[in-house]
Structures are given as structure tokens and as C-alpha cells.
Amino acid sequence: MFQSFKTPSDPSTGKPRLKAVRERMATMDIDVFLVPHADAHQNEYLPPHAERLAWLTGFTGSAGLAVILPDAAHIFVDGRYTVQVRKQADLDLFTPQSLIDTPPRKWLADTLEAGMRVGIDPWLHTIAEVERLEQTCEKTGATLVRCPVNPVDTAWQDAPPPPVTPIRIHPSEHAGRSARAKLRDLARTVRDKGASATVLTDPASVCWAFNIRGSDVVHTPLTMAWAIVPARGRPQLFVDPRKHDGDVTAYLQDHADLSAPDAFEDALAELGRRAKKPVMLDASRANAAIAGAIEAAGGKTIAGTDPAVLPRAIKNRIERRGAIDAQRRDGAAMATFLAWLDAQDPATLDEIAIVKRLETIRAETGDRLGMPLREVSFDTICGSGPNGAIVHYRVDEKSNRTVMPGDLILIDSGAQYDDGTTDITRVIATGTPTEQHRRHFTLVLKGMIGLSSARFPQGTRGVDLDVLARRALWEAGLDYGHGTGHGVGSHLGVHEGPQTISRHGMVELKAGMIVSNEPGYYAEGAYGIRIENLVMVAPAKVPKDGEMAVHGLTTLTLCPIDRRLIAPKLLDRSERRWLNRYHARVRRELAPLIEDRTVLDWLEQATAPVR
């Protein structure tokens, strides 16, 4: 998924790049410069021109920060990337550090000396981050300098241009609510907060609010754009004019005044000069340059969550319908793929072949069922045997592994359709699974079922439910080192806030939110297990003699769970009932979407009751 620019693991590029950046730092009288894995929108997937960290260090992980000093350089990554950073970065140039054990702020607090000038590109750091950096600098006597020009950008002379892909309208039949109505709601929130305007900085918020989509980054159908939504009057939309014409231009003009992104900073200044009330900014999403532009012009800002976040997470009736359809279609593709996989001699397969086959079947199934696959919602994870135990494993030519009979194969994949975004993980047995395979798989399954069958009152948050997915593993002295569930967008990000099912999930689970349910177990060097369904928070029937409304999690994902890996004696009666009902539903709902007799036969057998 990453650009093919040369990485510095080739010594011919690493040294001169770092040298060039240091020269710019010297010119700007900067002692320390921070290079985060971030763009101006705080996107999860960066457009190529924002891959500054990868260009400079070679490290292509999804989170990280380089700290450049005149005679040293450090790269901070989390536990997922400890191995990868050592493979990708030139360790003569960069010292790896742990984002968790020695957080950069603590490291800076210990390292900075009075008088030092610490440079940042304010477009790449959130307001909250910059506030914390300011505190660190204050404590140490250093000065935080918001650099008007990023030294990496001046050094990176052949950087690719920002992406320019066509904007498409996300039609009402999928969006379920007009842009006009959404923008009106946002303006009302702005008024309720006593603000003059808010700035939508997350392209997912802009795309959701205006009902538009694009292809500026991989995997998530976003167009890079900013929007200013005032308490009253017309919004302003900042988007490259090359991205739209004809009907799309007319549609956008219907909802906002259009400007190019290079007019954004001036518009912020104008807002700062003009506004009688403060501008509401989301301190954990908006970058510090935006706040700076408003405040430099005399404006005030107040903190407030991006008002699109919650309504975007709570799917409306049409989006819920779309999600159901998308997961059913995706399930038909998965079943077709799994039937194919079961028919192969494992020894003839490697991970790349499996990934390619799955993507081909997803595309074919989408076409056949009249809703084309837009793209995969993330790089498919296919980890056979020990590769399955590497949680963020992505196959490449080097790591590609031929399946060995008896391997478990972990396949985590998803799709972007116009009506919804999918994300599913299944683990497939080749050969005869061992008793340990079955025990571990069944413990994970118990967790998945435990969360799936939960009932809970209004006000319940993800943190309150997380243990239901871990309980059986904990009892066995086992666990998994990731959250249990993340939010999922409606033809938007496959990772979408604000809700999660995890020890950090402090957001209330509201009816209409979609989350993943994906406990796992990873036997290092041997195999990985993860079972993932998407579920939707929904009102449940009030039980007989019940006294309060309860919610439940309606399972959206429809795809058999490998029965060969289940040890029925480890399931209790209610878990077995859940599983058999689920499989009956999978069969009933997928069969009408499948034409191939072989696949239907496979489905019949794969969903037979477990006793």
C-alpha cells in the first residue's frame, strides 16, 4: 500500500536525506525537530506526500515519531512495530525507542535543556499535543517553535503532489440523510455551544456532512478537504477545484461557498477577525496551525468535540439497511472464497495467492450482485502458521510463506461498497487441527459469543463489556494484546470513532453504532486465532418481566466459523445454541446470494449444527 519511493535502508538515500533535514534545521536555528506519522487532517492512511516519516526513516508503520537532533536521531514506535522498525530504519542513523515505555514527552523532558529550540510543523500536531509539548518545553526551559516551513518538505525535493481524485456524490439511497439536513444539525450544535463556527478538519467528517466521497487515500473513500460550518449562514468548503466539475460542482455550490485549499488559512484569519463568538475546535483532532491562524487574527477558540463524530457513528435507518446488505454480500464472497480454499491442496498455496484469490472473488461477487467492490477496506491480512501470530502482519514478497498442511490460516479482510464497509476475520484449519488448536479457538469463540449475546442498559460503554470477550481466555491464563472492537464507518473508515470495546472505551454505546467483535489468541511462533464479526448496537426485546429497556449487539457479519476448530465440550448450552442459530442464519441468508452448487454444498456442511 505504500509508495515505492526508495527507503533509507538503501544507504544511498538515508544519510543524505537526514543530512538535508539537519541543514534546514540549522538554517532555522532549530535544535530538535519532530517528524510524526501524521498529515494535516490526522488521517489514519496518509496520502503519499504526507509520508514524511517513511521518506526520512524508511519506517512504514501506521504510528510513530522521529525526533531529529544535530548529532542523533530517535524513532519512537509501539510494540507492534519493534521488529519492523529495526528492519526498515537504518540503525546507524536512528535509535529505536518505545512509544509506550519511554513516551516522547517524557524522553524530551529528560533530554531537553534550557534554551533549546524545539521545532514542530503545527499542521501535523493536534492542539492537545501542542499544549502538552508546550508544558514539556516550559518545564525544561526550552522553547517550542511552530515552524512556518517543514524542513522535511524543503529537503524532500521530489515529493509527490497532494492527491487529486474526482469527488463523487454519496447518494441519498446510501447516505439516508441529506447534506442540507446534516449541515443544519451541525450549525445547531455550534449555536448550542455558544460558538460562531466550527472547523471540520477530519475528511471523514467533511465527506459525511456533505455526502461526498473520493479516492485521495487508500482503503478509505475520502477526499481531502476542510470545511468551516458557521452557526448561521453558508458553510465554506476548501477542496482542490480539479477534483470536481459539472454536476458535482453544482451540488457542492448548493451547500457551501467553494474555495481552493490554499485559501483556507486566510479564511481562518478572516474568521478570527470577524467572529464575535469563539470558534469551536476539536483539540484532539484539529491541528495547532488552525487554532494559531484564528488566534493570530484576534479570534478566540473553544474546545468541543467535532460535532460530526457522534451522528456519523450512529447510523441512520438507510445506513443500517446498507450495512446489513453489504455484510450479506460480503459474506457470500467470503463463503465462495472459503469453499475454494477448502478444496485446495494447502501445499500448493502461498499467502499472496490466497490474498489475491480473495480479492478477485470479492470483486466478482460485488459485480454479480450489482454493488461493485470499490476497494478493500485495508490491506488483507493472511497469516499462515506462525505468521498468523503477528498481529499486524501484512504479507509481502519477502515474508510470503507457503502453507503447510496442518497450519491455521488467519484471514482478516474487508471491503468498501457504496452501501457499507466490512471487516471480517476467520481462521481456517488445514489438515487435522490439534487439540490445542481447538481449545484455543473455542476459548476465543466463547469470548466472541459472550459479547455477541450481551444485553445491557442505556449508558453502557465499551469498557463495561470488554471482559465478556476475554473472560474465558483469562480463566485459562490467556489474553490478547489488542482491543476487542472498533467502530466502523458507512462507506467510510474501517476504523471510526468515537466508540470502542476496550479498556479505554468510555463512550456510550448507542443504538445504530457499528463495532467489531474480535477477540483473539496468538501463540507466538506457531499460529494466530482471531474471530471477528461486525455487530450493531440495537434495542433488544425487553425480556419477560424486565423493567428497563436493554440494548444488544445484532450480528451483521454472515460467514461460517470453522466447525473443525470448535471443541463442543468447551461450549456451554447457551453458547452452543448461539452458534447453531448463527450458522442457521448464515445458511438461510447467504444461500439465496450463491449460485455455484459446490459453494452451496460447502455452505450446507459448514453451517451444520454443532452438538
Next chain:
Amino acid sequence: MFQSFKTPSDPSTGKPRLKAVRERMATMDIDVFLVPHADAHQNEYLPPHAERLAWLTGFTGSAGLAVILPDAAHIFVDGRYTVQVRKQADLDLFTPQSLIDTPPRKWLADTLEAGMRVGIDPWLHTIAEVERLEQTCEKTGATLVRCPVNPVDTAWQDAPPPPVTPIRIHPSEHAGRSARAKLRDLARTVRDKGASATVLTDPASVCWAFNIRGSDVVHTPLTMAWAIVPARGRPQLFVDPRKHDGDVTAYLQDHADLSAPDAFEDALAELGRRAKKPVMLDASRANAAIAGAIEAAGGKTIAGTDPAVLPRAIKNRIERRGAIDAQRRDGAAMATFLAWLDAQDPATLDEIAIVKRLETIRAETGDRLGMPLREVSFDTICGSGPNGAIVHYRVDEKSNRTVMPGDLILIDSGAQYDDGTTDITRVIATGTPTEQHRRHFTLVLKGMIGLSSARFPQGTRGVDLDVLARRALWEAGLDYGHGTGHGVGSHLGVHEGPQTISRHGMVELKAGMIVSNEPGYYAEGAYGIRIENLVMVAPAKVPKDGEMAVHGLTTLTLCPIDRRLIAPKLLDRSERRWLNRYHARVRRELAPLIEDRTVLDWLEQATAPVR
């Protein structure tokens, strides 16, 4: 438990008291004065002279705040006390308000006008509270005035004096660690935080650190005292000299410089003048007057949790042993009591008679087993029939109810012994319980067992486990409106922080912590169910093939759970096994402590296996 001073529900006292307070407010040029339910130590149980809220308003609940204006007065209470406040306060004088729906700060923000002077007694509000009040005043243009004299105190001319009860030494055989060692640890924490000293403001912290106890408040064996613990050198202890003599004086002098409490404020000022480094104060426990005294003398303060809180919560080997012994002894008393109760004709009993009988048996059993009952750890709750559904019900002459055959009786009680503090709730059937009684009781029991049998890794907090106690109820559309568990002290408070099992329980559960496990269900107007055991966090055996250390909750409380109320068909196999093993253990451990043949027979039958 409350003093017998006349309450203002007698109109002859209410009006003149409020009038007298208002006259003082006028003299001091105060427009609004706050009267919280609090003393200078933020105790849970107030000494009589600190019952200012009760004296002024008649309201005797454990939480509340009165806001006095020249021509209006409001009393803020939470949901527990909505009914009680209307019975106790004169509603012509005080308007009840909801602490939750209209929090006082919000109410003040809406009510205050620019220029108003809002008076508080800084000894009665924590640093954090005062900071928030400052913000509210700032926003509204009002001024917060820290009154040097509390107008309630000047109006309350016949107020009782502060309590003066003898201090006793809490010996090593129960404390398990010397005061010298504890004070050394506290001083190390102070140094690690870069502070010059800390002030222990919570009498439970002072009593724990110095291994002393007293009887200054009901239910909790505390002596009211302050302590200053410097980073280096001798601590200072501020305690009424009439409370100690002879050996106790010598013991205290061994560990600290002794002064009377009225020297405390000067000592704080001296600390502020002298200290080169800041003084560490717990903003959520220390009152604002303490910070004010230090800062007025030129000293600095920094925020840091009371360093005694965590070591006090994590019981040492001796304290753990003591807790086990205390709960066993208490279980023998409870079994004796329950055997007696079962033998009575319910119609001859009322709640007061039951409470008295239980307290008598506790005292007798303590004497017989060589560890006298110091006192009950809170006012015994005995709620028969509909009274059981009132969560904070305490019987009095007015509410006292004769038991009706068929009633459920909820009995929540506890004891203070030198070796530990107990807290247990059992529900007893009289007559033949209905199917609904049994269903609700069994759902609560499933939750109690669910939490009791949890295994969890290091780092798990109370919030992560709370659902295990609620899950079965939630599935039935039922819930209870209180937390599942609170910490418990070692011959200290029956409510002790910092850990809880609840949706707010963000503190890690560490081996040696004691918590209650008390899910419930309350059928308004009919009956209440709560089953409460104390449990201790303890390392559990790593299961076969387990990969991580796990903790579990070892049940401390030993007392039969009424089998007549259990519907065995609602329990799954593992729950039934837990129950039968628990009952077998109760029988095995209590029998040696019981002499009475009738009680032994009762115990045998009450702990027979459920099939």
C-alpha cells in the same frame, strides 16, 4: 447514630437557626453561603460538632449541601435521599434540589450575579472543590470568599465540643508493619515526588500510618488528627493532648513531635515559610484552608494522592490473616443469628428486634472467641418486605415494621474487630418464597458468583469486572442502582478507597486489596435482594498451559446463602459447583467455632449441596 439535638422539623428551632445564620452572613457581607455535609477531615461519619447541615436543616443523610441566600435556601441531595429530605427539612424554609440533575455548581452558575459574594468555610471544602467553585464564580462575576469564621458556628451556640476519646495503639500483631516503617515509606514517597512534606488530612491515613485507633466518630475506629510528614526528619502529629497519656504518649512521641490541633494552622504557615520545595497535598482529600495557610506564608503546594491511600488498601500478610479470622468469627455470629431467626415465628418479630438480636449475638460471639466486638461497622440495615427495597434504609421507631410471613428480610451488617472490619448482606426467606422471589434471588446470586469466580490479569480495574455481577440481571432486563463493590479497611473504614468495583472503578485491583461483592435487585414496594461477600484480590494458580499470571477474588465472608431462595435450574453447572464448594467451605470453617448443637444442625442443613 445521630446526636439527639432538636432538628428544625420542630418549627421552634428551624426558623431561628436559619435567621441567625443569615444575620451573621449579613454582618460578613456574604450573599450566598454553602453548608456542606462535611468536616475538616472529609470524614464519612461526622463527629457531632460537624453536623452543621443537620443542625441547620434537619436533614441527616450522608451527603448533601445547603445553599443559603438572604431570602431563599436550597438543599441539594442525591436520589437516595429525595424522600428523606422532604420528611426531615422544613419545606417552608428549604427547597429540595437534586445533586445529580441540577448539580450545585450548575445551579450556582445559573443563579449567581456579578458582584455577589459567595461564602464558604475553607476547612469544609477540598482544594479541588474550591477550584471548581472559583471557576464558577469567575464565570458569573461573583467573588468566592473564604470566611475566617463559619456563620453556622457562631449561630450554633450550644454546639457540642469536638470528640475527645482515648487513643489506643493498634498493635503489630494486627497492623503487621510498624509505624516507623510506614512513616519511612511515606517520607520516601514525598521525596520521590520532589516535595518537602505532605500533610495527612484523612484520620484513616493518620491512624494507619501511626498504628493508632480511637473512637471519635461512630462505626469507624478513628481519632481525629492531622500529621505533617516531611521528606526528611521527624513527623509532626496534631492531636488533642487529652486523648493520650502514659504509654500512649510515649509511643506517639517515639514517632513524632506532638502538638495540639490548634497549633496546626501555625505549623502549616511555618512549613510554607521554611520549605524549599513544595508541599504535596491531595486535592480531592485535603481542604482548601490547609493549602491556603501554606500559600499565604509564601509556600508552594503540588498535587499528589495521599501517599497512605494505596499501601493502606493493599493489606499486608498479617492484615490479610486478620481479615480471614475476623470474617470467620463474624460468620459464626451470623450463622448463630440466622439459626435463631429461622426458629422464630416471623409474626413475632419486628426489624428493631432483629437488629438488636444480631448485635447481641455478634458481641457474645466475639467475647466467646476471644476478640471482642469493638462496635458495628455501620448502622445495621434490616429491611423486611418493602423496606428491603429502600437501598439506604435504616430502621427507626417510626419505620419499624413487624415481619409478615412470606416476607424477604434483607440484613446488611458488619463489625469492627481489632483484626478486621466486616460487611455482609444476606436475604432470608420467611414462609415459602414465591417463584419470582427465587428467580430474582438466583439472578443476583449468579452475578455474585460471576464476580467471585473471575480470573484476570495484572492491570485489571474494577470497571473491567463490574459487568460480571450484572450480566444475568441485564439479560433479564433488571439492574441495581449502586456500585457492585467498595474497598474495606483493616479495622478502619468499612468504605475505604481507592478501589471500587463499579463503572467508575478506574483503580487497578492489586493483590491484598479487599472489596465487597454485592449485587442486588430491588422490587419497589415489595422486597429487596442483595447478597454481599467480602473478597480479597489474590494471585490465583496459573491454569494449566496458561501464559500469564492471573489474579482472582478469594472469598473472605463465610455464611450460608439461603438455599430456599435458590432456583437451581437457573444456575449453570459451574455456578452450582461454586455454590456447593462455598457452602462446604462455610460448614468446614464455621463448625469448629460453633458450640451450640442447634446451630450446628442448622448449619449442616443450610449448607447442604444444591442439585
